[in-house]
Amino acid sequence: MIPLVETSRELDEEQERRTLERAWRHPGGLVGWCSYTTHQAIGMRYIVTAFVFLLAGGVEALLMRLQLARPENGFLGPDRYNQIFTTHGSTMMFLFAVPMMEGMGIYLVPLMLGTRNVAFPRLNAFGYWMYLIGGLFLYWGVFTNTAPDVGWFAYPPLSGPQFGIGKRVDFWAQMITFTEISALCVATELIATILKMRAPGMSLNRIPLFCWAMLVQSFMVIFAMPAVMLASNIFLLTDRTVGTHFTNPAEGGDPLLYQHVFWFFGHPEVYIIFIPALGMVSSIVDTHTRRAIFGYPAMVLSMAATGFIGFGLWVHHMFATGLPQIGEAYFTAASMMIAITSGVQIFCWLATMWSGRIRMTAAMHFVFGFVAIFVLGGLTGVMLASIPIDLQVHDTFFVVAHFHYVLIGGALFPLFGAFHHWFPKFTGRMIGETAGKATFWLLFLGFNLTFFPMHILGLKGMTRRIYTYQPEMGWGPANLLASIGAFVILCGGLLFLSNVIRSRRHGAPAGADPWASGTLEWAADSPPANYNFVYLPVVPGRYPLWTDPKQRGLVTGVRADRREVLVTTIMDAAPHHRYPLPGPSIWPLLTAAGVSAGLIWAVYQFSGYYPAIALGTAGLIGWFWPRTPAGDER
Amino acid sequence: MSRRRTLPAISALLLSACAGPQQSSLNSAGPQAGHTESLWWVFLGILSLILIAVLGVMLAALARRHPEFEPASPERTAAAADRTERRLTRAVAAATIATVAILFFLLVASVSTGKTIAGLASPGSGLTIEVTGNQWWWYVRYLDDNPQRIAVTANEIHIPVGRPVQIRGTSQDVIHSFWVPGLNGKRDLIPSHITTEWIQADRPGRLRGQCAEFCGLQHARMALWVVAEPESQFEAWLDRQRQPAVPPSDADTQAGYQVFMSHACVLCHNIAGTPAHGQFAPDLTHLAGRMTIAAGALPNNKGTLGGWILDPQSIKPGNHMATISLKPGELQPLLDYLGSLQ
Numbered sequence: 023m024i025p026l027v028e029t030s031r032e033l034d035e036e037q038e039r040r041t042l043e044r045a046w047r048h049p050g051g052l053v054g055w056c057s058y059t060t061h062q063a064i065g066m067r068y069i070v071t072a073f074v075f076l077l078a079g080g081v082e083a084l085l086m087r088l089q090l091a092r093p094e095n096g097f098l099g100p101d102r103y104n105q106i107f108t109t110h111g112s113t114m115m116f117l118f119a120v121p122m123m124e125g126m127g128i129y130l131v132p133l134m135l136g137t138r139n140v141a142f143p144r145l146n147a148f149g150y151w152m153y154l155i156g157g158l159f160l161y162w163g164v165f166t167n168t169a170p171d172v173g174w175f176a177y178p179p180l181s182g183p184q185f186g187i188g189k190r191v192d193f194w195a196q197m198i199t200f201t202e203i204s205a206l207c208v209a210t211e212l213i214a215t216i217l218k219m220r221a222p223g224m225s226l227n228r229i230p231l232f233c234w235a236m237l238v239q240s241f242m243v244i245f246a247m248p249a250v251m252l253a254s255n256i257f258l259l260t261d262r263t264v265g266t267h268f269t270n271p272a273e274g275g276d277p278l279l280y281q282h283v284f285w286f287f288g289h290p291e292v293y294i295i296f297i298p299a300l301g302m303v304s305s306i307v308d309t310h311t312r313r314a315i316f317g318y319p320a321m322v323l324s325m326a327a328t329g330f331i332g333f334g335l336w337v338h339h340m341f342a343t344g345l346p347q348i349g350e351a352y353f354t355a356a357s358m359m360i361a362i363t364s365g366v367q368i369f370c371w372l373a374t375m376w377s378g379r380i381r382m383t384a385a386m387h388f389v390f391g392f393v394a395i396f397v398l399g400g401l402t403g404v405m406l407a408s409i410p411i412d413l414q415v416h417d418t419f420f421v422v423a424h425f426h427y428v429l430i431g432g433a434l435f436p437l438f439g440a441f442h443h444w445f446p447k448f449t450g451r452m453i454g455e456t457a458g459k460a461t462f463w464l465l466f467l468g469f470n471l472t473f474f475p476m477h478i479l480g481l482k483g484m485t486r487r488i489y490t491y492q493p494e495m496g497w498g499p500a501n502l503l504a505s506i507g508a509f510v511i512l513c514g515g516l517l518f519l520s521n522v523i524r525s526r527r528h529g530a531p532a533g534a535d536p537w538a539s540g541t542l543e544w545a546a547d548s549p550p551a552n553y554n555f556v557y558l559p560v561v562p563g564r565y566p567l568w569t570d571p572k573q574r575g576l577v578t579g580v581r582a583d584r585r586e587v588l589v590t591t592i593m594d595a596a597p598h599h600r601y602p603l604p605g606p607s608i609w610p611l612l613t614a615a616g617v618s619a620g621l622i623w624a625v626y627q628f629s630g631y632y633p634a635i636a637l638g639t640a641g642l643i644g645w646f647w648p649r650t651p652a653g654d655e656r
Numbered sequence: 657m658s659r660r661r662t663l664p665a666i667s668a669l670l671l672s673a674c675a676g677p678q679q680s681s682l683n684s685a686g687p688q689a690g691h692t693e694s695l696w697w698v699f700l701g702i703l704s705l706i707l708i709a710v711l712g713v714m715l716a717a718l719a720r721r722h723p724e725f726e727p728a729s730p731e732r733t734a735a736a737a738d739r740t741e742r743r744l745t746r747a748v749a750a751a752t753i754a755t756v757a758i759l760f761f762l763l764v765a766s767v768s769t770g771k772t773i774a775g776l777a778s779p780g781s782g783l784t785i786e787v788t789g790n791q792w793w794w795y796v797r798y799l800d801d802n803p804q805r806i807a808v809t810a811n812e813i814h815i816p817v818g819r820p821v822q823i824r825g826t827s828q829d830v831i832h833s834f835w836v837p838g839l840n841g842k843r844d845l846i847p848s849h850i851t852t853e854w855i856q857a858d859r860p861g862r863l864r865g866q867c868a869e870f871c872g873l874q875h876a877r878m879a880l881w882v883v884a885e886p887e888s889q890f891e892a893w894l895d896r897q898r899q900p901a902v903p904p905s906d907a908d909t910q911a912g913y914q915v916f917m918s919h920a921c922v923l924c925h926n927i928a929g930t931p932a933h934g935q936f937a938p939d940l941t942h943l944a945g946r947m948t949i950a951a952g953a954l955p956n957n958k959g960t961l962g963g964w965i966l967d968p969q970s971i972k973p974g975n976h977m978a979t980i981s982l983k984p985g986e987l988q989p990l991l992d993y994l995g996s997l998q
Contacts, residue, residue, distance in 0.1 A: 100876065101873060179829065180871060184829075185830055185872065233885070235740060271849075277831060277846060277848075278849070343846065347774060358762065359759075372713050372714060378743075397711070404699070408769075410692040413842055417868040459883075483837050485875075486870070495679065
């Protein structure tokens with residue numbers, strides 16, 4: 023159903039739909055499957071892959087909790103433990119959180135903007151293949167005893183040529199390269215899509231907050247990711263493979279240089295993960311409180327401000343390195359400022375809930391859980407901004423508690439809310455609500471049981487990244503509690519999985535708009551057709567589906583017999599020109615395979631970068647070989 | 657592998673005599689940690705109130721929801737009445753201003769506490785301890801203008817009560833972090849850098865510290881002890897540390913001395929006054945006076961020392977101590993000799 027179509031218009035919808043089906047059809051067969059370039063397919067591949075990595079990271083977390091459940095436990099030795107905690111952190115940051123947010127963006131942004139695909143569909147596919155190969159590469163290391171063991175931050179000299187044994191650190195550093203390439207691809211295409219491919223009428227002040235969040239996040243990716251590539255790939259990998267001395271103090275290098283560059287990426291990374299989650303919360307809150315989000319301009323400005331300030335506080339990860347005091351005061355102030363922009367958003371959601379009509383769906387449960395956990399995590403973040411307090415709790419379990427409150431509370435709970443909220447859109451069926459609420463309670467209770475005691479452990483002096491501790495330290499009971507909580511979280515995760523599997527087959531049919539929501543993705547079919555909309559919508563307000571149907575328009579004149587989209591102006595989204603998008607293509611996969619072969623080779627021999635460049639170039643030649651756009655032949 | 661289980665168990669029993677919250681940052685024994693602790697309680701109090709307020713508003717919003725939800729009338733509820741919006745705007749603005757004000761207060765409190773702690777530095781006090789991080793132990797030197805009077809020890813620091821002490825930190829290999837929570841926050845030990853920190857103990861006692869920056873396989877077992885004692889006791893201790901080792905006095909220790917000098921021990925360990933001049937491992941000149949061995953991994957007694965020498969890898973897997981093969985009858989004299997190094 024297309025609610026945007028005015029019944030008075032005489033349009034042959036069925037004919038249009040048939041033409042679109044032909045133009046947007048997926049090719050068949052395995053090669054065809056590898057050639058998909060539609061955003062729903064790629065987005066869902068990201069989501070499913072990232073979810074598998076979430077499970078892997080979760081298993082690693084459980085193994086760590088088993089080892090730490092009691093003092094002097096012999097379950098894991100130090101070498102295995104170090105590999106597991108490094109892989110856990112790297113997986114959750116690089117292979118789960120960022121790609122998951124990107125996958126949600128790729129899937130939802132074109133639907134919310136009222137267009138048919140992302141701006142660069144083949145780049146989108148290429149980014150996914152790079153991500154997949156990079157993730158498999160790291161786990162190849164895990165299963166061959168070559169998993170990194172120097173922490174997800176890989177500080178030299180511990181990670182350098184002298185102390186980082188074997189190929190473990192190289193695997194880690196090159197995995198970063200893969201995922202950063204992927205993240206940069208996604209950022210580029212989302213920025214272009216959000217700025218240039220919005221439905222006519224969707225001026226900047228009408229963009230759904232989730233799309234604003236993805237826009238801010240994408241800009242952050244573009245500024246942050248090159249820094250980590252500099253740190254991991256230039257400083258670390260060349261030090262290790264060709265004997266440069268960026269981090270070698272004996273030759274005038276400096277290990278602190280690496281830390282600065284790494285955290286210039288590493289801190290914004292946190293916001294790269296949780297800003298999209300804030301957008302998800304806004305989408306869930308407006309739908310399930312049945313009113314427009316309170317303070318839309320404040321929300322947008324807060325997210326943008328977070329994006330800027332996020333680059334100015336990396337030093338709070340380095341207070342213990344002994345920097346000049348005057349600079350430290352600045353970084354304390356900047357770190358505390360984040361609490362203002364986050365606070366404004368929390369206040370706006372609370373105002374929305376206060377004045378709206380709350381519908382206590384499973385998705386909304388997760389939003390309430392998010393507020394509770396995230397606010398606590400934010401407040402411990404204010405504590406960590408204070409240098410004297412930070413110097414005591416830095417690198418203890420207090421920090422472990424803090425960032426799990428921020429990242430699980432701030433990103434994972436919104437994400438689970440988003441799964442429950444958009445499940446009908448993804449699959450066409452409703453997700454089990456009772457099971458969803460039970461999932462929430464298991465995760466919420468399990469989470470607090472696991473991570474709240476860690477605050478106390480940190481204050482009692484338990485340092486991070488230790489594979490064991492002595493019984494007389496008195497840390498045993500709180501650790502046991504945390505380990506029990508981890509298994510409650512596991513139960514919540516398994517319940518969610520079974521709920522998804524069951525609901526996919528047996529859930530009640532959802533229809534296009536089961537929540538009576540306001541944004542455009544709910545105007546498309548559930549699940550959306552490859553072309554999203556039969557007629558591209560025209561947007562009369564911030565919540566097009568909540569406006570008077572008589573005011574809604576739609577676009578005609580965009581060709582349906584090829585993959586064509588409408589390009590609009592940046593500010594007002596006035597129609598500018600029509601643009602044909604490329605169809606299915608196997609070249610992104612071939613290019614990704616070529617580049618990957620070179621990058622993996624480079625781990626063993628630096629000269630592998632040359633074939634990487636050569637194969638990548640060959641792939642791009644095939645990719646960009648001039649072809650007449652489909653439909654232009656006549 | 658029974659030793660693997662019994663040794664830690666014994667160590668637990670023995671150390672529990674002096675156990676307690678020796679590594680808690682909320683059990684300060686000196687002014688630096690004390691100021692930080694006071695600041696912590698201020699932060700905790702204020703921020704807890706904020707948490708309660710936010711959760712209260714959220715639960716209130718939940719409580720006042722409309723029970724009868726009408727799914728079919730989106731337009732009516734899409735925007736609440738203007739009056740409500742104005743009230744909400746005022747509330748959100750007030751909450752934002754309050755946030756800014758509270759954060760500003762906390763910022764001032766934090767920076768001024770930082771300045772107070774920095775002001776506790778006292779360059780004239782005359783006691784500077786150089787701490788060098790190693791995988792996975794602490795090399796400690798008591799600096800002195802007269803090189804003859806420099807004392808070297810490992811993994812245990814004695815300080816006089818009531819006197820500010822400067823810690824000058826650096827590292828021999830990877831980055832470590834010096835942290836004794838009862839005295840002050842942490843300071844990284846970075847190769848090619850020198851970082852400083854001032855500590856001071858207000859009362860006698862034993863405080864445990866631990867490496868706080870991940871430094872490889874045995875990061876978990878890189879602890880150190882700080883013993884704060886009255887000035888006179890401290891001076892006596894320091895004087896003893898400056899002396900060369902006690903020469904072996906009887907047949908047993910004489911035999912143990914021979915065992916030590918004829919094995920690989922001498923390549924890494926130093927015992928002042930003997931031909932053992934190794935510099936890669938903890939100085940053993942006054943080993944017997946220390947509370948623990950292997951950087952806090954085990955209490956220091958004959959049994960644990962014997963276990964450690966025979967099989968260091970089962971206690972601290974991956975550590976750099978070589979496993980030496982002793983002939984039957986060599987261990988006892990060796991332990992006697994090491995036990996005599998008061």
